[in-house]
Amino acid sequence: MGECACTLDLRLSPLTSWYKPPAPMLSKAAFYDVDGTLVRTNIVHTYAYYAMNRGSLSGIAGRTIGTIASLPLFGALDAVNRKVFNEFFYRYYSGLSEDRLVTLAEDLFEDVLKPAIFPKAQDLIDEAKKAGCRIVLVTGALDFTIRPLARHLGADDLIANKMQFNGGFATGKVIPPIIEGANKAHAIREYCVKHQLALDKSHAYSDSASDYAMLAIVGRPTAVNPDLRLRSLARAYNWPVLDLR
Amino acid sequence: MRPLKTLKKLYDEESHIIITEKGSPPRVLFSGEDFLLEDLPLGTRVICARPPLEGVPNVKAAIRWAINHPEGMEPLHALLRPGMKVTVALDDISLPLPPMRTPDVRQTVLEIVLELLADSGVDDVHLIIANALHRRMTEAEMKRMVGQKIWDAFYPDRYYNHDAEDPDGMVELERTSHGEVVALNRRASESDLLIYVNINLVPMDGGHKSVGTGLTNYESLRAHHNPKTIRESESYMEPKRSALHRSTERIGRVIDQHLKVFHIETVLNNRMFGDQVEFLGKQEEDFTELDRMKLQAMRAALQRMPRAMKRKIFHAIPGAYSVIGVHAGSTEPTHDKTLELSWRQYSVPVDGQSDIVIFGVPYISPYNVNSILNPLLLQVMGCGYLFNLNRGVPLVKKGGVIILCHPAYDEFDPEHHPSYIEFFNRLLPETRDAMVLEHKYEREFATNPSYVHLYRKGNAYHGAHPFYMWYWGENGRQWAGKIIVAGAENNHVPELLGWERTDTLSEAIEEARGFMGRSATISLVKIPPILQTDVKV
Numbered sequence A: 001m002g003e004c005a006c007t008l009d010l011r012l013s014p015l016t017s018w019y020k021p022p023a024p025m026l027s028k029a030a031f032y033d034v035d036g037t038l039v040r041t042n043i044v045h046t047y048a049y050y051a052m053n054r055g056s057l058s059g060i061a062g063r064t065i066g067t068i069a070s071l072p073l074f075g076a077l078d079a080v081n082r083k084v085f086n087e088f089f090y091r092y093y094s095g096l097s098e099d100r101l102v103t104l105a106e107d108l109f110e111d112v113l114k115p116a117i118f119p120k121a122q123d124l125i126d127e128a129k130k131a132g133c134r135i136v137l138v139t140g141a142l143d144f145t146i147r148p149l150a151r152h153l154g155a156d157d158l159i160a161n162k163m164q165f166n167g168g169f170a171t172g173k174v175i176p177p178i179i180e181g182a183n184k185a186h187a188i189r190e191y192c193v194k195h196q197l198a199l200d201k202s203h204a205y206s207d208s209a210s211d212y213a214m215l216a217i218v219g220r221p222t223a224v225n226p227d228l229r230l231r232s233l234a235r236a237y238n239w240p241v242l243d244l245r
Numbered sequence B: 001m002r003p004l005k006t007l008k009k010l011y012d013e014e015s016h017i018i019i020t021e022k023g024s025p026p027r028v029l030f031s032g033e034d035f036l037l038e039d040l041p042l043g044t045r046v047i048c049a050r051p052p053l054e055g056v057p058n059v060k061a062a063i064r065w066a067i068n069h070p071e072g073m074e075p076l077h078a079l080l081r082p083g084m085k086v087t088v089a090l091d092d093i094s095l096p097l098p099p100m101r102t103p104d105v106r107q108t109v110l111e112i113v114l115e116l117l118a119d120s121g122v123d124d125v126h127l128i129i130a131n132a133l134h135r136r137m138t139e140a141e142m143k144r145m146v147g148q149k150i151w152d153a154f155y156p157d158r159y160y161n162h163d164a165e166d167p168d169g170m171v172e173l174e175r176t177s178h179g180e181v182v183a184l185n186r187r188a189s190e191s192d193l194l195i196y197v198n199i200n201l202v203p204m205d206g207g208h209k210s211v212g213t214g215l216t217n218y219e220s221l222r223a224h225h226n227p228k229t230i231r232e233s234e235s236y237m238e239p240k241r242s243a244l245h246r247s248t249e250r251i252g253r254v255i256d257q258h259l260k261v262f263h264i265e266t267v268l269n270n271r272m273f274g275d276q277v278e279f280l281g282k283q284e285e286d287f288t289e290l291d292r293m294k295l296q297a298m299r300a301a302l303q304r305m306p307r308a309m310k311r312k313i314f315h316a317i318p319g320a321y322s323v324i325g326v327h328a329g330s331t332e333p334t335h336d337k338t339l340e341l342s343w344r345q346y347s348v349p350v351d352g353q354s355d356i357v358i359f360g361v362p363y364i365s366p367y368n369v370n371s372i373l374n375p376l377l378l379q380v381m382g383c384g385y386l387f388n389l390n391r392g393v394p395l396v397k398k399g400g401v402i403i404l405c406h407p408a409y410d411e412f413d414p415e416h417h418p419s420y421i422e423f424f425n426r427l428l429p430e431t432r433d434a435m436v437l438e439h440k441y442e443r444e445f446a447t448n449p450s451y452v453h454l455y456r457k458g459n460a461y462h463g464a465h466p467f468y469m470w471y472w473g474e475n476g477r478q479w480a481g482k483i484i485v486a487g488a489e490n491n492h493v494p495e496l497l498g499w500e501r502t503d504t505l506s507e508a509i510e511e512a513r514g515f516m517g518r519s520a521t522i523s524l525v526k527i528p529p530i531l532q533t534d535v536k537v
Helices: A001-013 A043-052 A057-080 A082-093 A097-114 A120-130 A142-155 A181-194 A209-218 A230-235 B004-011 B059-069 B105-119 B138-152 B209-216 B229-232 B243-258 B275-281 B288-305 B306-317 B330-346 B375-386 B418-427 B434-447 B451-459 B465-472 B474-479 B492-497 B505-516
Strands: A030-033 A135-143 A157-161 A161-166 A169-174 A203-206 A221-223 B016-018 B027-031 B034-038 B043-046 B085-090 B124-130 B157-163 B170-172 B183-185 B191-201 B261-268 B324-330 B347-352 B354-360 B389-393 B397-405 B482-486 B501-502 B523-524 B534-536
Touching: A001 A161, A001 B418, A030 A120, A030 A181, A030 B261, A030 B306, A043 A097, A043 A169, A043 B170, A082 B243, A120 A135, A120 A142, A120 B397, A120 B451, A120 B465, A135 A181, A135 B375, A142 A157, A142 B034, A157 A181, A203 A209, A209 A221, A209 B389, A221 A230, A221 B451, B004 B034, B004 B288, B004 B451, B016 B465, B027 B397, B034 B288, B034 B505, B043 B347, B059 B261, B059 B324, B085 B105, B105 B124, B105 B138, B105 B191, B105 B261, B124 B138, B138 B157, B191 B209, B209 B243, B229 B465, B229 B474, B261 B330, B261 B434, B275 B288, B330 B347, B354 B451, B354 B505, B375 B397, B375 B418, B375 B465, B375 B474, B375 B482, B375 B492, B389 B465, B397 B474, B418 B451, B418 B465, B434 B451, B434 B465, B465 B474, B501 B505
Parallel strands: A030 A135, A030 A203, A135 A157, A203 A221, B043 B523, B085 B124, B085 B191, B124 B157, B191 B261, B347 B534, B354 B397, B354 B523, B389 B534, B397 B482, B482 B501
Antiparallel strands: A161 A169, B016 B043, B027 B034, B170 B183, B261 B324
């Protein structure tokens, strides 16, 4: 009883009236690019898996040969413009059924993505969780292909491209805006606003200079397994460089 | 290499203080990876290290004797039982400086201890490097430290770096009477016996600090690695006058209650330079013509080399240390013996303080072996280590001037010191107040997942480490009226550190005299080799 009175006295004391409780601190997040950052595969590997599992022999052969024949074009487009590459590439999904894509995603994860996770990727995510970060994967891949991976790594959220479906079949078009380059940065900013997260206290991880905007927008950018351009950017801006391989 | 007897003839016991007179030779000072050759004002007091004490004639015999005649404990062989679990913890690469010639004394101790363990039927043995929040040692460094045979037998499963961030690798014991967290490496804490192999270079090292600091984590280190404790530590080199040591003693006593710890402490002499650079350990008055030629040749060669190459060369020159004593047993009585011997080698009696004190800052500190002495480490060398190398009162008077000779280059090693880069470039422009830095930013850096990852999987110092470097310099910053870095190649590094700069040492002395008065007394502390002033006021 005495204790209660004491507490009450302190609260009412004019000596402590100057005290203002600190403003509630916003939470923070860690945003991870996926391809090349957490896993060694990319969206072409993912599509190749779907092509190889087309269902009929002619379908497998057709899509596989088509994919292989287009590899030089993919490479050139990716080097020139990631956005154009994505738009072009996702046309290859046209005509595939939604059910099949979603069902195959689990197998895709077990067969392709899980073995390709970099050995130290889980540690990095665990360390961010320990630091109180919300874990968000941000990828140009299609959402249904990455969902099992996000679940496996313990991510809280996924920002990814969404395929447009018509009558249960993929149209080959992605619902805009396509998540890549500057749009990744926009998506991250909107996510932070929506979830009351402090952008300047948040972390971002990527392997590619094409994600410069995503890295530059957060307060704690980190280059992971960086390509040459990103490595030189990281050195110039004094960003930490990690190797998860 | 010149026999120690010959080297000792060059000195008598009282010749370590020289007053500069007309005709005195110019002094050789380190300035990072270069040497300065400076004529000092008449009357400048030059304080030199004591000559190296003679090493024990047979190091292996000295180790055996120590572990068979320990202080306050039974002999090591009597503590061993077949099937027991033993962990051997080792000081990391921050000791000694520079790393000693092979075989490293840790290897020699291990060869004896591991043989004894094997003969006693103890097979469950792990070797852990007690690196606390220091960087992990590389494979090459680890191999060099213990030799090929032990490396082959223990690495990687039973010879590894301590990981203070391993969620399953730490245990928390009861807190001290002051509420300090006592956290310890799980393997060590679950062992039937912990053997700690220490290298004592200065009195700050060893004792309770070995286990309680080397095998712990951030939460426990926060108890004493903070600006308040540092400010309350009158001298880091005198454990009895150091709040930091009082805290580590409280933590160490809790550890000793839970765990049987057998310390093996080795003391090295101060013979840092051997072979072709042996003359650097001599006083200039004793230089031969050959020494002078070597010095000129070295300076000429260094002037033409890029800094990275100079650094590489310096880091490749090992110290020519000899073991001057080995003590073993329980923590406190063992360390008392170690401290006594350490003072005999390093303590230099000095009459009175000086208004101006000059230090040449070498290329190396405990935190940049095989790396760069970046601006924060320059700061810790000046305001932390060199300022604090004393017993009693500091050599420089309160409000006096410290002059550091160093280029103060803006260079960082992103692999070893990534968090330092952010600390220096983001935090120091905002504030130099250690208290503000601690409260506002320390935990953020300590838990930054990128820094945690680089500490655990790379070879980076922990995210909290740059803060410790800044706190370490707190007493020097509070004490000195002015700090001048002579030879700084830029303006912004000294400015961010809160220092002034000059192009040359002469200009720095002039500026210091302008601040302290024309009759200001001046001392030059010739380090390395390491010495500690014992100032009588």
